Amino acid sequence: MTIPPLFERLDYEESLVRGELAALREKVSVLEERLARLTITRETLASLMSDGRGNAADNPVRAAPDLPPATSPAPGAGQTGSEPAVAPGPLDLEVARERILVLLAGAHQALKVQDIGEAIGEHPERVETTRSRLKKLAKEGLVAEVSPAWFAITPAARDHAGEGGEVSGTA
Template sequence: MTIPPWFERLDYEESVVRGELAALREKAAVLEERLARLTITRETLASLTGDGCGGAVGGAVHSVPDPPMVPGPASGVGPAGGEPAPPPGPLDLEVARERILVLLAGAHQALKVQDIGEAIGEHPERVETTRSRLKKLAKEGLVAEVSPAWFAITPAAPEHVGDGGEVPGTT
């Protein structure tokens, strides 16, 4: 018995749709990661400016409303905009490096080690770990120690942050 041509066509269409669906799921995962980074940046800037809601930064009130909540992937993994920030604790090296670079790139000024550690979610008792990570980033030329315990992003470093690309030295 042979398979009629319309079943072959259905098989082909199913495979095309499955491929498109896989591509959309991958794109959704990338967008969720970007949203998580934007949320971290907003919370960091809000904490630095003393604004609890994150609606005003530097005196300018943002009139852009928050987008509606979109459910995450079926796995249930992924950040949600309404979830509270995780409690401070030891951070993975790559996570800490990325958060430090994003924070300093958005700050446009030098920040104290203690403030950087608090803003990236590192436990206050781990200030020396944060200092060590900042010194390492300074050796790589991504940040500069402008005075003892004060660090700022270097002028060339912001192009490496925030576009989803690799941060040098993290691979």
Template sequence: MATLFERLDEEEAVVRGELDALREKMAAAEERLARLTITRETARSLLTDVSADDETPPLPRQSASWQPPTAGPAPAQPRPPRAARVPSVGVGLDEAIEKILVLLTSAGREMKVRDIAVAIGEKASDRRIETTRSRLKSLAKQGLVTEGHPGWFRIAPTVGTTGHVNGEAAGMR
């Protein structure tokens, strides 16, 4: 028959084990919360950047007093300046990198290049997917993402505990 103290020792060991499990679970929940906070801040900054880009300044107007030179034949009326045409080439480099890091951090798992490309707003064309692959390979060389199987990428383990703000690492507390 077990003595009273042996039974107390056993019960203490069980409770200590439960406390350790709860501490581990709490640490994992805190880490997840920190990742979500980083994701929210990054998404908010991306949305702010996009809305700021939408506000284009008005085109300069010519003054009403401007007159063409009088010497020689009168030239045709001046044409208003055209808006510059910029070919749609997909997501810009900085924006793509930011979106990739946010996506992979929030996913917490490996993702295919094609799925990453579509999720960050690229067209599903081979050219845009290869551009995304190139960007992911570059991020892998920098240690920000890792490539498991060919074409499958995930956030690097060290990036999960470090937020990236404007291209600089910001340690979490």
């Protein structure tokens, strides 16, 4: 094996790891946001249970351990590590486009449609919606389908990336 193929392999492996890190960072961000919402909810419930003097004894609302289980699990609850924490319902078109562009701009490599959908918080059953959005972005020249089901940001879109990793021109 000669030196150039070794460097090519190293570049390929490095780009895979960078993509995985970008996806994990997105997951961490989603989970941190959910944790913050849960904390706010707990604080709100605690304040509603108190009578203004810190005494919740006369309040008919039960404490958290006695609450009945929810009829449907909260988004992300009880999911395995391979499933994303998703919001109910489909993502708004513009929100999904922006998340896709920011994800791909930070990934520095091509990503699979399924991984993109998971990283942006789209429900796994909506992979074809994610694929359709990626195809539209490809027609606009913002992303490229480098092989079937693998998409990467284009240099033109990367050149328009803003300071915080945001990509402009997503109208």
